[in-house]
Amino acid sequence: xxxxxxxxxxGIREREFLVDTVPGVLWTPADDxxxxxxxxxxxxxxxxxxxxxxxxxxxxxxxxxxxxxASIDAPGHGGRPEDPQVARHxxxxxxxxxxxxxxxxxxxxxxxxxxxxxxxxxxxxxDALQAEEGGPVGYYGMxxxxxxxxxxxxxxxxxxxxxxxxxxxxxxAEPAGRVKVPVAFLVQWDDELIARDGALALFDALGSAAKxxxxxxxxxxxxxxxxxxxxxxxxxxxxxxx
Amino acid sequence: xxxxxxxxxxGIREREFLVDTVPGVLWTPADDxxxxxxxxxxxxxxxxxxxxxxxxxxxxxxxxxxxxxASIDAPGHGGRPEDPQVARHxxxxxxxxxxxxxxxxxxxxxxxxxxxxxxxxxxxxxDALQAEEGGPVGYYGMxxxxxxxxxxxxxxxxxxxxxxxxxxxxxxAEPAGRVKVPVAFLVQWDDELIARDGALALFDALGSAAKxxxxxxxxxxxxxxxxxxxxxxxxxxxxxxx
Numbered sequence: 001x002x003x004x005x006x007x008x009x010x011g012i013r014e015r016e017f018l019v020d021t022v023p024g025v026l027w028t029p030a031d032d033x034x035x036x037x038x039x040x041x042x043x044x045x046x047x048x049x050x051x052x053x054x055x056x057x058x059x060x061x062x063x064x065x066x067x068x069x070a071s072i073d074a075p076g077h078g079g080r081p082e083d084p085q086v087a088r089h090x091x092x093x094x095x096x097x098x099x100x101x102x103x104x105x106x107x108x109x110x111x112x113x114x115x116x117x118x119x120x121x122x123x124x125x126x127d128a129l130q131a132e133e134g135g136p137v138g139y140y141g142m143x144x145x146x147x148x149x150x151x152x153x154x155x156x157x158x159x160x161x162x163x164x165x166x167x168x169x170x171x172x173a174e175p176a177g178r179v180k181v182p183v184a185f186l187v188q189w190d191d192e193l194i195a196r197d198g199a200l201a202l203f204d205a206l207g208s209a210a211k212x213x214x215x216x217x218x219x220x221x222x223x224x225x226x227x228x229x230x231x232x233x234x235x236x237x238x239x240x241x242x
Numbered sequence: 243x244x245x246x247x248x249x250x251x252x253g254i255r256e257r258e259f260l261v262d263t264v265p266g267v268l269w270t271p272a273d274d275x276x277x278x279x280x281x282x283x284x285x286x287x288x289x290x291x292x293x294x295x296x297x298x299x300x301x302x303x304x305x306x307x308x309x310x311x312a313s314i315d316a317p318g319h320g321g322r323p324e325d326p327q328v329a330r331h332x333x334x335x336x337x338x339x340x341x342x343x344x345x346x347x348x349x350x351x352x353x354x355x356x357x358x359x360x361x362x363x364x365x366x367x368x369d370a371l372q373a374e375e376g377g378p379v380g381y382y383g384m385x386x387x388x389x390x391x392x393x394x395x396x397x398x399x400x401x402x403x404x405x406x407x408x409x410x411x412x413x414x415a416e417p418a419g420r421v422k423v424p425v426a427f428l429v430q431w432d433d434e435l436i437a438r439d440g441a442l443a444l445f446d447a448l449g450s451a452a453k454x455x456x457x458x459x460x461x462x463x464x465x466x467x468x469x470x471x472x473x474x475x476x477x478x479x480x481x482x483x484x
Contacts, residue, residue: 189446189455200442203457204431212466213431213457215445224454226479230472237468 001128012062019125022080024072025049026129027058035135037239038068040122040159042141042149044166045111048078057140057228065232068133072125074144075117086113104193108169111147118148119155126158136239140231142166142186143193143220154178161238163231166191166220168198173205182210184234186223193220210238243370254304261367264322266314267291268371269300277377279481280310282364282401284383284391286408287353290320299382299470307474310375314367316386317359328355346435350411353389360390361397368400378481382473384408384428385435385462396420403480405473408433408462410440415447424452426476428465435462452480 005016008030015026029036039061043054049071061067076082082090089110096103126137139162141149146167153162154175162179165186183206187199203213212234216224247258250272257268271278281303285296291313303309318324324332331352338345368379381404383391388409395404396417404421407428425448429441445455454476458466 187455209459210466211459213429213455215455215457217451217453224452 001125001131010059010063012059017128019072019121019128022072022121022125023049023078024070024125026132027062027069028133029062029066029068032066034068034133036066036068036133037136037138037235038070038129038133039138039140039235040126041069041071042118042122042139042145042152043071043074043077044142045144046077047144049073050078060228061232061235064229065236067138067232067235068135070125070129070133072121074148075114075121083113083117086110089113104169104195108147108171111144111169112171114144115148115151119152122148122152123156126156130158136160138162138235138239139164140235142223147172150179151175153181153183161235163234165199165214166194166223168194168196168200168202170198170201172202176202176205177207180207180209182234182238183208184212184214184231186227186231187213187215188220188222189215189217191220243367243373252301252305254301259370261314261363261370264314264363264367265291265320266312266367268374269304269311270375271304271308271310274308276310276375278308278310278375279378279380279477280312280371280375281380281382281477282368283311283313284360284364284381284387284394285313285316285319286384287386288319289386291315292320302470303474303477306471307478309380309474309477310377312367312371312375314363316390317356317363325355325359328352331355346411346437350389350413353386353411354413356386357390357393361394364390364394365398368398372400378402380404380477380481381406382477384465389414392421393417395423395425403477405476407441407456408436408465410436410438410442410444412440412443414444418444418447419449422449422451424476424480425450426454426456426473428469428473429455429457430462430464431457431459433462 003017007014011030013028013030017024058069061069073080093103093106137158139159143166146164153159161182163184185203245259249256253272255270255272259266300311303311315322335345335348379400381401385408388406395401403424405426427445
């Protein structure tokens with residue numbers, strides 16, 4: 001891991017880094033050396049490690065709960081190159097969507113292709129970050145962040161709790177069954193991208209004994225603001241205990 | 243309203259009362275005169291105004307959030323007489339259950355009968371309590387507490403937010419559609435009494451723009467302890483603002 005820019009402002013230290021060729025960012029409380037929970041935070045499709053939603057969540061997790069938060073760019077996002085086969089699935093998904101034809105299977109294939117690269121990238125990032133941040137580890141990721149996060153959490157025993165959601169493709173049911181840690185799972189009741197039945201079936205498929213579903217009215221990008229603090233409290237309960 | 247026993251212990255003042263012939267209890271913080279939210283708390287079937295779960299919830303709401311909490315015995319509960327027609331539905335529901343036959347429609351008829359009496363009883367209780375407790379009003383009730391609470395909240399404009407759940411009979415969909423205030427709705431994913439599809443359909447039927455579903459693994463009586471604080475925070479957010 002190589003750290004680059006290191007800036008502290010408004011009580012938050014922000015360090016950019018590279019793990020191999022993957023760019024990431026680590027946010028920590030400026031005035032506190034830990035130990036503290038580390039939240040690995042995957043971004044949604046079309047976003048990147050420092051897009052607006054990521055910054056809002058990171059700021060809340062760091063300043064209200066004293067967590068460390070790390071984010072990396074997903075394959076094909078934030079300027080990273082896309083794998084040729086993923087690029088073909090993405091082009092086909094866009095073609096189908098523009099033609100008004102069903103496209104979710106093709107989008108799921110593209111995201112599954114990204115997850116094949118992203119899971120070991122997250123694992124290498126965690127390997128490197130644990131020298132800096134030795135505390136308990138959680139994961140937060142919606143949509144593409146769950147298409148990557150579900151197989152990642154299933155594969156990675158160091159992750160002790162996760163907030164997932166805005167996902168429901170049947171191809172995620174198998175890795176979801178291998179997730180055993182506590183999960184909070186967010187559903188948007190009027191999601192235009194994720195079928196409600198699919199989202200509920202994916203919650204059902206999670207292998208976690210402790211899982212909790214939070215569903216709210218609204219479309220894919222309209223998760224209510226209060227769920228951010230709910231998610232932070234969920235992670236704190238499972239990573240800090242009590 | 244006539245107040246009877248008035249006892250203060252462990253920071254909680256407990257006053258028993260009668261509204262007409264309905265026995266109730268009001269819990270308030272011992273050392274604080276308000277104004278504060280008032281939570282009307284209906285109990286489940288076979289329980290009563292001071293059963294163990296009611297006491298746990300009342301203690302948390304009063305001591306952790308400074309709410310006032312009131313509870314009354316439902317018709318046919320806590321020593322109150324049962325209406326003859328409700329008694330017939332209840333006897334038939336028990337006979338069907340013991341015979342291993344479908345009984346939920348009959349149970350819903352019994353609870354609907356109780357609600358016909360209980361809705362005006364809650365309204366009279368609120369009339370009387372508002373002289374004592376003038377703050378914003380919320381409702382909390384699961385199972386029978388929702389079979390009564392859904393038509394009550396639909397009918398009573400003074401209730402500004404509600405926590406409902408463990409209910410899913412289609413006969414509740416009509417009053418649920420008339421509920422317009424914020425609702426947190428609890429579902430037990432493995433509820434042996436309430437069909438999952440029915441519970442999700444009842445959440446869907448709620449007329450509230452701000453509604454949030456919380457579902458957790460487990461049977462009817464196994465709502466996780468952390469949902470109590472979640473419910474308190476939901477009520478605080480909508481009754482206190484901010």
